[in-house]
Each structure stands twice: as C-alpha cells, then as structure tokens.
Amino acid sequence: MDYITNGIxxxxxxxxxxxxxxxxxxxxxxxxxxxxxxMFMEMLPVFAASFLIAGIAxxxxxxxxxxxxxxGSNNVAGSMIxxxxxxxxxxxxxxxxxxxxxxxxxxxxxxxVIAFVAGFSLVGIGRAIVFELPFMGLKYVIIRSSVALxxxxxxxxxxxxxxxx
Amino acid sequence: MTKFxxxxxxxxxxxxxxxxxxxxxxxxxxQTVVTEGLTSGYEMGLEIIPTMLIAFIFSGLVMKLIPxxxxxxxxxxxxxxxxxxxxxxxxxITPAGPAVIYPMIGMMIKKRCSVxxxxxxxxxxxxxxxxxxxxxxxxxxxxxxxxxxxxxSLPAPLIAGWLVNVIYEKYGLSMDPDPKKIDTAxxxxxxxxx
Numbered sequence: 001m002d003y004i005t006n007g008i009x010x011x012x013x014x015x016x017x018x019x020x021x022x023x024x025x026x027x028x029x030x031x032x033x034x035x036x037x038x039m040f041m042e043m044l045p046v047f048a049a050s051f052l053i054a055g056i057a058x059x060x061x062x063x064x065x066x067x068x069x070x071x072g073s074n075n076v077a078g079s080m081i082x083x084x085x086x087x088x089x090x091x092x093x094x095x096x097x098x099x100x101x102x103x104x105x106x107x108x109x110x111x112x113v114i115a116f117v118a119g120f121s122l123v124g125i126g127r128a129i130v131f132e133l134p135f136m137g138l139k140y141v142i143i144r145s146s147v148a149l150x151x152x153x154x155x156x157x158x159x160x161x162x163x164x165x
Numbered sequence: 166m167t168k169f170x171x172x173x174x175x176x177x178x179x180x181x182x183x184x185x186x187x188x189x190x191x192x193x194x195x196q197t198v199v200t201e202g203l204t205s206g207y208e209m210g211l212e213i214i215p216t217m218l219i220a221f222i223f224s225g226l227v228m229k230l231i232p233x234x235x236x237x238x239x240x241x242x243x244x245x246x247x248x249x250x251x252x253x254x255x256x257x258i259t260p261a262g263p264a265v266i267y268p269m270i271g272m273m274i275k276k277r278c279s280v281x282x283x284x285x286x287x288x289x290x291x292x293x294x295x296x297x298x299x300x301x302x303x304x305x306x307x308x309x310x311x312x313x314x315x316x317x318s319l320p321a322p323l324i325a326g327w328l329v330n331v332i333y334e335k336y337g338l339s340m341d342p343d344p345k346k347i348d349t350a351x352x353x354x355x356x357x358x359x
Binding site: 006013020029032034045047049051110129130137140158 | 171172173175176178179180182183186187190193194198199201202203204205206207208209210212213214215216217218219220221222223224225226227228229230261262263264265266267268270271272274275280284287288291292294297301302304305306307309310313314317318321322324325328329332333338340
C-alpha cells in the first residue's frame, strides 16, 4: 500500500472536513462523504475487473519483448510502430521509461524513442482501460485515444529535427 | 438488489473485455500466464483500491467546498480558453497518480465540467507531468532531450482537448451514461435556487 499518498490524502480530506464543520455545514460534510463512498461502491466491480485485465495483459507482454520489437526500427514507420506499442503497452511509466532509456542508449532514432514515450504518456490505452473506461465509458476512450494517437509520431519527428546530439 | 444489478450492468463492458483478454491469453500462451496475470492484477488492486477509497471521499468533500459557480466558470462548458489553459497548467503540476486523479475526474464529470477541459487536463498530466519528467525522464533520457520533448508537446493536450470537445459537440454526445439522471438533477438544482 502507498502509505505516503494515503496519508497525504487522508490529511487533506480531514482539512476539508474541518473547514466544512467550521462553516457549520455538517449536512454538506456528510453528503460529501456519502457521495464519495457511493461513487466508490459504484465503481468497485469495474475496477476489480480492470485490474485483472491489466494483470493478464502485462503477463502476456514482457518489457524485454517490447524493447526487442522497437530497437531495430527507424524514423517514420518506426515511430508509428513505437507510438502504437507505447499506446497499448499495458504497464506503467515506471516500467516504460527505463525501456525508453535503453532504446535511447542503444542508438534507436530519437523520433522512435520519443514517439514511444509520447505513445504511453499521451495515449496510454492501458491506463484508459483501467481508469477511463469505468468513469467515462467506452465512447470517450475510443474518441480520446484516436485523437491522441496521431500526436506521438508528430512530436517524435519534430523533436528529432530539433535535437542536436 | 437493483443497485447491485445496476453496478453489474455498468461493469458489463469491462467484464466482457476481461473474458476476451483471458481467452486470448489462454489461446496464444498457456494457463500459467493467466494465473500469473490474475494474481498480479489482484495484488495491483489491493495496492491501489485503498488509495482510491480515500481519494473518492476526498473528492466528495472538495466538490462540496468548491462553489458550483466557480467550477462552471473555470471548468464548465463556457469556460473557453482560460479553462483549457488552467487544465494544462494543473496537469503539469499535479503530483498524484491515477488512483487519486480519476476519482477527482469522476466528480468533475458529475458536476458537468467540459469534456474538452477534462481531456486537456488528463493529457497534460500524462504527457507533461513535471514530477514524472524530472524523476524518470531526465535520468533516463537526459535533461536536454526531455526538456525539448516537453516543449514540443506543450500544445498537444490543448489540441487533444479541443478536438475531443468538437467531436462531442458535433455529434451531441454526453459523458454521463445516463443523461436522464443529470436532467432530473438539474431540475432539482433549479428548483432549489428559486
């Protein structure tokens, strides 16, 4: 469990609760807690399923496989593949940044590396399935992901043209 | 009972997706991958769900503290460019992870914040998050490359938010799965105001 985040969030919640209490809005205070709990319960089944999906997807595709796929590619076509792989990679930046670092250090074109980074940070379909699908629905995930999917390649190519060693 | 049924209905697309993922894992790999995946998914859930519970309660309280008029003015449908710029800056400096961010977004959707502004915020938080860039990008890609990437991708969240907004408006889409619920809520609010 992430004790630091939890501690900070608890402290912030407490501050909000105290402010509401001081403003003599006990009704709003209870309503707020109720709204939060209600939404949590509503979302719980969806989240439980999403985590299991992410787990299976992650077990199917290992980070080693990802870097193997990307290290040989070049420029435009390579950037497109890298953006797509980054976009559908089922894991978190903690795993993906080191992969980008490895790619960069073995001499993969800058456009490919950056398209990969932008793919997972801007499009992030793994994150979209776990977190966006429950809140915003399938329609939103499809629209946002397709809109974002065009950008990593463009970003990668612009960065490469501006980057000097 | 109806509540349970509703939650189950809402979970249906994800449950179908879970079945497809598990089936394709069984088809293309073997059973150990599926059990391994289910275990790690379960552990991930145990790790994140307590944080989400706290974050949901926090969001519920924050939404009570922020006046509705303020939300509408800065993050609502008519907020315009200032809303998008606020979302861009907010995404860059927000240090929290998804378990904290998405409960807040959930509440923002309930309060009818603009879909474009929410998209800009999410994209900015994902692509331009400064803490992540400093903690991961700089050591692994080098400061020069990371800074250049951040600068080049600065407009991307704005473009993404604007495009999503245009699509939603053009096709009259709504983010709430049940627009009827929102309409009754608005009527109730209007009745309370009068």
